[in-house]
Amino acid sequence: MIRIKGKGVSGGVAIGRLHFYENRRQQVERRxxxxxxxxxxxxxxxxxxxxxxxxxxxxxxxxxxGESGAQIFEIHQMMLEDLDxxxxIADIIQRQKVNAEYAVAATGENFSQMFSEMDDEYMRARAADVxxxxxxxxxVLAGQGDALIGGEEPVIVAAGDLTPSETVQLDKGKVLAFATAEGSSNSHTAILARTMQIPAVIGLGAGLDRRYDGVLCAVDGAAGELVVDPDEQTLAALRQKQREDEEAEALLQSLRGQENVTKDGRHIDVFANVGSVADVGLALQSDAGGVGLFRSEFLYLENSDYPTEGEQFAAYKAAGEILAGRRVIIRTLDIGADKQIGYFQLPKEENPALGYRAIRLCLDREEMFKTQLRAILCASAFGNLAIMVPMVISVEEVRRVKTLLDGLKAELREQGVKFDEGIPLGIMIETPAAALIADELAQEVDFFSIGTNDLTQYTLAIDRQNAQLESLYDPHHKAILxxxxxxxxxxxxxxxxVGVCGELGADLSLTETFLALGVDELSVSPGRVLAVRRQVRACDLSRREEILAAIGR
Structure with a gap:
């Protein structure tokens, strides 16, 4: 028996024979x-x-x-259409008079090298996408079809690395898990694996040897380990762990239809974060009370030009109708930073996380913003919708949004178009500036939703995607709480x-703290709704004063 340590990127235990997948990379000759x-x-x-x-x-x-998980292929389409x-490729073909294969391979290597040398970890991870x-x-040039993974019987797929395209083609009925020698926990592949709930371990290095092909192995995603040829005792322990995972999932499912209420009677809303209309169904399947964060970016990312009012109206209307009276909070466009769209022609920035993005961009491109706001207003006649504005840092920004909304409402009334006159307007609290003037901002809006991801990195002055600073990135820091x-x-x-819609909302070690602080809503990924419900129902806030004292309140 051999244990090979790596990094788990998707939990769960899988037991089966190892099958090495051959990445069909082309040997390219210059002709x-x-x-x-x-x-x-x-x-x-x-x-x-x-x-x-x-x-x-x-x-x-x-x-x-879902739509958010599928965005990698939209990114690949944009890369394929990228003019540079x-x-x-065209320049190499025409100037050097060489074959297309060589031009593609040379360009791919050059662009991949360029990405891999960037300071930003997220951008380095894009080298694999190129x-x-x-x-x-x-x-395609060689006349080969798409690569498919998986044999006749379920296997653990092993590879040097797996691209997002290869990962999404995994036949879930035949693939038990995957184990790779390389890979990044920040890659789209790892994200897809977690969303598809396939156990996965990356970074196994040279220990993942081809001589293990066909050998019975086990992947423990939680432990970040591949066990080759496990003995009977180890197999029994891993199978017990599988049973415990299944029992835990069954217990979670038994919470469907139950209230999100603590032992001492405190109620809290548990909503879902979704990336598109297609994901709204996942919110229903998870038994979420509503959608606490509907990311509207997908409408812009999947288009080659600005989406029309009609296109946006159809999406927002569908979300409201699917939820059938449950609240859907639509976050207005949050483009910029790591989310770039070619037709926006955004300027290159040295520090895009602190730059031209979200509400700053929307208020600067007012007609584009008004198109989105009008679409949301019109859709509000068909469901329980709310508007949420990201990256606010001042009262003036909120008032400008309210002025735009008032003008649009007046136009709709004049045209006889129905909409929800009382549609709630909220803002995201994700900057220290907004948190420090929350008393003033609260006079202007109907609700707050705290975006803990950005609030943490801005407060601690730490890029959350910088691996070198991982040990310092502490979302439990007293300053954040x-x-x-x-x-x-x-x-x-x-x-x-006030709600929490960042990743901390699903951090079960903080559920009791959030309740003690008085948070009214937690919005998490659909797959975490029942786990948060279970944690809420296990809480007893008799320790509230002790919890508050621990963070200095």
Whole structure:
């Protein structure tokens, strides 16, 4: 028996035979061509086929992991359409009079190297995406179909690494788990694996040897370990762990339809965060009380131009109708930072996390913003909708939004268009500035929702995607909890409610603390709704004063 340590990126235990997947990377030769125009046409045809494949993959991913999980294929489509990328390939073909395969391979290597040398960890992780797009083009040029993973019987798939395209094609009926020698926990592949609930361990290194192909193995995603040829005692322990996981899931399912109420009678709303209309169904399946964060970015990311009012109206209306009276909080456009869209033509920034994004961008591009607000207002006649504005730092910003809304409401009344006259307006508290003036902001809006991801990195001055600072990134820091406490107190004094929609909302070690602080709502990923409900029902707030004292309140 051999234990190989790696990093678990998707929990659960899987036991089965190891099957090594061969990444079908092309061996590319440089060939002179007499007709560069014909070779360029070959590339353009291959790019068109690759785009069709990515579209089909996106549709499949939507069905398995929802719109937000499928966004990687939209990103790949944008990479494929990127002018710099395509012009580089065309330039090599035309200037050097070489075959399209060589031009694609050379460009892919150059762009991948450029990404891998960037300071930002998220951007470094995109190097694998460039390789994925280039490999797809090479397969098309070679006349090969899409790579598929999995044999006739369920296996644990092993590889040096798996691209997002390969991961989403996993036949969940045949693949028990995957184990890779390389990989990043910040990669889209890891995110997809977690969303698809496939156990996964990455970073196994040279220990993941091909001589183990066909050998009975076990992947323990929680422990971040691959066990090769486990003995009977180890197998028994792992199977017991599987049973415990299944029992825990069954217990969670038994909480469907139950209230989110503590032992001493305190009630809290548990809502779901979703990335699109397709994900709204996941919120219903998870028995969430509503949608606490509807990310509207997908409407912009999946389009080649600004989405029309009609397109946006249809999406917001559908979300409201699906939830059938449950609240849907639509966050207005949050583009910028790590979410870039070509047709927005955003300027390059040295520090985009602190730059031109979210409400700053929307108030600067007022007509675009008014189109979105009008679509939400019109859709509010068909469901229980609310509007939430991200990245607010001042009262003036909120008042500008309210002025725009008042003008749009007046237009709709004049045109005889029905809408919810009392549609709630809220803001996200995700900057220290907003937290410190929460008492003033609370006089302007109907609710707060605390975005803990950005609030943490801005308060601690730590990039949460920088691996070198991982040991310092502490979302439990007293400074964060004190700011949250201040926000809750300000909200309640003004008679408005406050929620948490960042990743901390699903941190079960903080559930009791949030309840003690007086948080009214927790909005988490659909898969975490029942786990949070279980934790809420286990809480007894008789320790409230002790908890508050521990954070200095």
């Amino acid at each position: 002179h061509v007499a007709d560069a125009a014909a070779e360029l046409a070959r590339f353009e045809a291959a790019a068109q086929t690759a785009a069709q494949q990515l579209g089909a993959l996106r549709d499949r991913a939507v069905g398995e992991v 990328y395509r012009e580089s 390789k994925d797009v280039s490999d797809r083009l090479l397969r 004190r700011l949250i406490c201040r926000v809750v107190e300000s909200a309640h004094q003004a008679g408005i409610w």
